[in-house]
Each structure stands twice: as C-alpha cells, then as structure tokens.
Amino acid sequence: MLKMQFKLFTLVLVLMMLVVVGCGTSTKTQPNSDTKAQDQNQNSDKIVLKLAHDQQPNQGYGIGVNKMVQEVKDKTNGKVEIQVFDRGVLGNERDVVEGLKMGTIDMAIITAGTLTNFEPKMAAINMPFIFRDWDHVNKALEGPIANEVFPAIESKQKIKPLAVYALGFRNIATTKKEIKSVDDLKGLKIRxxxxxxxxxxxxxxxxxPTPMAWGELYTSLQTNVVDGFENSAQVMDQFKMYEVTKYLTITNHIWEGGVVLISDKAWEKLTPEFQQVLQNAAQESAKYQRDQVKAQDEDMIKSLKDKGMKVTQIPREQLEKVAKPVYDELGKQYGIESLIKEIQGL
Incomplete structure (x- = not known):
C-alpha cells in the first residue's frame, strides 16, 4: 500500500514539474511575440507610393523625380517612400492614367497631350505657339493652369495634379527629307x-500626322513606316533618335510638359502634414527640373548636331500663320477661348 502511494506521489510530482516547465516556456516566449508585433506595427506606419513615368532615371523627368523622392523622404523622416518605376515599365500613358483613376497606381507623370483626352482644358498647354519663351511658360503654369485646369482634372478624374515637369519646346526630326519651309512638310508621315x-x-x-505608341517609333523610323516625328531635343537625345533620323528642324511649335499626379486614394493615405510635404516637394522639384531642361536645351541641339544631324530652322512667323486655324477649331471645341487669351496676355 505504501509502495503504491509512493508511486502515485512520484507521478503527481512529475506532472507538476511538466506543467511548471510548460508555463515557464510560455511565459518566456511571450515577450518575443510582442516584440514581433511591435515591429510589424512600426513597418505598417510607413507609406509606400509607387510612381510611374516613361523617362530615363537621370534625364528628363528623372532630374526632378530624384529631387522630389529625396525631399519627401527627408521631410517625413522616411515615413513616406516613393518607389519609382521609370522607362514605361508600368505601361503606356493612357493605361497608367486609368490605373491612377482606379487607384492601382499611386503616382505618375503624364504628358499634357495625353491628359487632354481626360480633361479638354489641358489642351491649352499644347496649343501651337502659345508660349513666347520659358518665362512665359512658368507664368502660365503657376497661374491659369494651376488655378483653372488642375481643379478641373481633380474634380472629374479622381486624380490630383501637383506640378508640371518640362519636356521642352518640340521640334521635327526626319529620316530622308530636309525641312526648310512649311511646304517641305506636305504629305510627310509625322508621328x-x-x-x-x-x-x-x-x-x-x-x-x-500619324499617331503611334512611343515604343514603336524607333523601329518605324528604321523601316520607313513614318518619315519623321516631333519632340523636344532632350527626348531625341535621351532616346538616341539621332541614330534613325538625319535632319532636325527647329520649329518650337508646341511646348510639352508632364503633369505630376497622385490618385485620390493614395492622397487620402497621407496625413495633412505629409500631403503638404509632398505638394511642396513636387512643386519645388518641378521648378528645378524646368530650369535644368531650359539650360540644357541649346546644349542638346548642339549634341544632336555633333552626332550627325543636320539642323535647319523655319521662321516662327511662317509657322504661326499656318497654324492659326487650330485656335479657332479647338478653342471653340474645348471651350478654352478665354483661357487661351488669358495665357497669351500674361
């Protein structure tokens, strides 16, 4: 009897020790679980915004984007990060705009030309010969464009414009025919x-005029699908278009820029303080980027000449006269007659 009681006592003692050890292990691991949860919470405080554009990382838009990304990081102590997807890896501009509207893309830089398809007032930026020079451009962007066009985009498309980067004044490049006058353009297929x-x-x-995706242009020039294209000297040099064109004609017919946009969905993720930081960073980087593009314009034309392109120029007066009907046609169609006059009067 005593022997059985001793065995029972021993069994109870062993079970108690196992319970104590088990409880001790549970108590010991609990702080590690809490620490892991705290780390996850800290990581979730960080906001990551994905930005898409179709330029090179250190040229064109890239000049401004790099500055904006760094400023946002510094001013938010790393709590807001902008991840950049450049060179068109997230799709063409129209697809990216649709992504912004749906909230699947956070931020993007989209040309005024493409945005005209979504907001007609944006056409004012691209009207031929509307800008006299770079100073005139800056006055318009910081005045009528910011005050009238930006609110229209935001209210209709659920995307918020923040600033405008520059691509610059556009010129014409051709493969086989030198352009010395307006008459030389007749019948040419221009992308x-x-x-x-x-x-x-x-x-x-x-x-x-032949609409075509930018990604198809290089090969189309090689195979004579088109006779030429128009864009800024910056873009021509950046994408090595001098390899497939021989002639550059200075026309400065249209100034083009890319609008820095953020989806409403992404904007609402930010606190008011961080919204202001992003707004300021976009505007300050845009001014910096436009100044850089302006300073590089003449250098880029010289660079294209050094790389084998023959450079000519058509007098502005000759071009303005021919293009005047565009104002009558599109000004009325888009309801921007007063906006055009306001910009011209600056």
Missing amino acids: VPQAPVFLSTFKALGAN
Whole structure:
C-alpha cells in the first residue's frame, strides 16, 4: 500500500514539474511575440507610393523625380517612400492614367497631350505657339493652369495634379527629307501623340500626322513606316533618335510638359502634414527640373548636331500663320477661348 502511494506521489510530482516547465516556456516566449508585433506595427506606419513615368532615371523627368523622392523622404523622416518605376515599365500613358483613376497606381507623370483626352482644358498647354519663351511658360503654369485646369482634372478624374515637369519646346526630326519651309512638310508621315492638338497642328502644317505608341517609333523610323516625328531635343537625345533620323528642324511649335499626379486614394493615405510635404516637394522639384531642361536645351541641339544631324530652322512667323486655324477649331471645341487669351496676355 505504501509502495503504491509512493508511486502515485512520484507521478503527481512529475506532472507538476511538466506543467511548471510548460508555463515557464510560455511565459518566456511571450515577450518575443510582442516584440514581433511591435515591429510589424512600426513597418505598417510607413507609406509606400509607387510612381510611374516613361523617362530615363537621370534625364528628363528623372532630374526632378530624384529631387522630389529625396525631399519627401527627408521631410517625413522616411515615413513616406516613393518607389519609382521609370522607362514605361508600368505601361503606356493612357493605361497608367486609368490605373491612377482606379487607384492601382499611386503616382505618375503624364504628358499634357495625353491628359487632354481626360480633361479638354489641358489642351491649352499644347496649343501651337502659345508660349513666347520659358518665362512665359512658368507664368502660365503657376497661374491659369494651376488655378483653372488642375481643379478641373481633380474634380472629374479622381486624380490630383501637383506640378508640371518640362519636356521642352518640340521640334521635327526626319529620316530622308530636309525641312526648310512649311511646304517641305506636305504629305510627310509625322508621328505624333494620340492627342487632338497635335493632330490638328500637323494637319494645318500640311503633314500627315500619324499617331503611334512611343515604343514603336524607333523601329518605324528604321523601316520607313513614318518619315519623321516631333519632340523636344532632350527626348531625341535621351532616346538616341539621332541614330534613325538625319535632319532636325527647329520649329518650337508646341511646348510639352508632364503633369505630376497622385490618385485620390493614395492622397487620402497621407496625413495633412505629409500631403503638404509632398505638394511642396513636387512643386519645388518641378521648378528645378524646368530650369535644368531650359539650360540644357541649346546644349542638346548642339549634341544632336555633333552626332550627325543636320539642323535647319523655319521662321516662327511662317509657322504661326499656318497654324492659326487650330485656335479657332479647338478653342471653340474645348471651350478654352478665354483661357487661351488669358495665357497669351500674361
């Protein structure tokens, strides 16, 4: 009997020790679980915004983007991070705008020409010969464009414009024919963006405007699908278009820029303080980027000449006269007659 009681006592003692050890292990691991949860909470405080554009990382838009990304990081102590997807890896501009509207893309830089398809007032930026020079551009962007066009985009499209980066004044590059006058443009197939202002402008100039995705252009010039294209000297040099074109004609027919946009969904993730930081960073980086593009314009034209392109120029007066009907046609169509006059009067 005593022997059985001793065995029972021993069994109870062993079970108690196992319970104590088990409880001790549970108590010991609990702080580690709490620490892990705290780390996860800290990581979730960080807001990551994905920004898409189709330029090179250190040229064009990239000049401003790099500055904006760093400023946002510094001013938010790393709590807001902008991840950049450049060179068009997230799709063409129209697809990216749709992504912004749906909230699947946080931020993007989209040309005014493409945005005209979503907000007609944006056509004012691209009207032929509307800007006299770079100072005039800056006055318009910080005045009528910011005050009238930006609110229209935001209210209709659920995307918020923050600032405008520059691509610069656009010129014409051709493969086989040198352009010395407006008459030389007649019948030429010139690649243009899928935007009414560009189509109407080149129809008025007597050319055959041919909309085409930018990614298809290089090969299309090689295979004579088109006779030429129009864009800024910056872009021509950046994408090595001098390899497939021989002639550069200075026309400065249209100034083009890219609007820095953020989806409403992404904007609402930010506190008011961080919204202000992003707004300021976008505007300050845009001014810096436009100044850089302006300073580089002449250098880029010289660079293209050094790389083998023959450079000519058509007098502005000759071009303005031919393109004047575009104002009558599109000004009325888009309801921007007063906006055009306001910009011209600055």
